[in-house]
Amino acid sequence: MRLKVAAFWALAAVFWLPQIQAGVNVGATRVVYQSNEKDATLAVSNSGDDGVPYLVQSWVSYYDKQNESADEFLITPPLFRLDPNSRNTLRIISTQAQNLPTDKESLFLLNVKAIPSMSAEQRSQNVLQIALKTTIKLFYRPENLKGSLIDAVKKLQWRVDGGKLTVHNPSGFNVVLTELLINNTVSKDLPEVIKPGSTATTNIPLKHSDTLVFSYINEYGSTIKSAPVTPSSIIE
Structure with missing residues (x-):
């Protein structure tokens, strides 16, 4: 009972x-x-x-x-x-x-x-x-950190590595991602946070003809959708 x-x-x-x-x-x-x-x-x-x-x-x-x-x-x-x-x-x-x-x-x-x-x-x-x-x-x-979060988002380096998606963050800012669309289809397996100086390697298939659109959290906690990443900006 x-x-x-x-x-x-x-x-x-x-x-x-x-x-x-x-x-x-x-x-x-x-x-x-x-x-x-x-x-x-x-x-x-x-x-x-x-x-x-x-x-x-x-x-x-x-x-x-x-x-x-x-x-x-x-x-x-x-x-x-x-x-x-x-x-x-x-x-x-x-x-x-x-x-x-x-x-x-x-x-x-x-x-x-x-x-x-x-x-x-x-x-x-x-x-x-x-x-x-x-x-x-x-x-x-840190007080002397150069740039801004917006700059950091623009500098993200999306690459095709062995047919898979990788992203490198060369900035000193943490970029928090909420969504990734490849050819308008939601893709998972991407870390929530791309840390400063880090490279995230995923199992997401990617080709040069694919188009990426991602969303991130800005300084004020709002979700911002990026402009499409064109094939010419994806590096092999």
């Missing part, structure tokens, strides 16, 4: 997840930390849709090691109560910037976990409580 009750509440939690998630919202889809600034900020709000306060915990982790906290940053306040119809501002502070590259962006993840409070009635029942986590990208941008 207990197993049936537990299964019921787990299933109920899944169905209620979108409504719970609507309670706490972050104010951006990405954060760019300029190295010449003392900090970067992110607004967190409780819309009050579900009428309950949340306990909010925040931390920075590595992009490639998402389970490891990044020692290069701290967030204040790291833990706080967020009442319905209220907001707070997270301050991201660099504590070990001297360890980060000065000629390219460093990519991290900013994590915000929200735990809903339980009413006295819920505490007396067999209710499954779910903590919801929002994760967005955190870019640490």
Whole structure:
């Protein structure tokens, strides 16, 4: 009987997840930390849709090691109560910037976990409580980094290598891709982020007669579609 009750509440939690998630919202889809600034900020709000306060915990982790906290940053306040119809501002502070590259962006993840409070009635029942986590990208941008993200997108080098698609990013910026169309057909297997100075090799078939169109995320978190990459700009 207990197993049936537990299964019921787990299933109920899944169905209620979108409504719970609507309670706490972050104010951006990405954060760019300029190295010449003392900090970067992110607004967190409780819309009050579900009428309950949340306990909010925040931390920075590595992009490639998402389970490891990044020692290069701290967030204040790291833990706080967020009442319905209220907001707070997270301050991201660099504590070990001297360890980060000065000629390219460093990519991290900013994590915000929200735990809903339980009413006295819920505490007396067999209710499954779910903590919801929002994760967005955190870019640490050195002060003397040359160029811009727009320039970096224009400089992406798309190549045919053994009949497969590769792309090289010669810039110091991280380029976040959301979609790749080859001859108006969606193609997968391309990494989400083309990191500075990196080359992404894929299993996507490609010919010189093919036309590429890709979409990327700009500085403000909007999706931008590129102009078609003509065959003459694809290098063998």
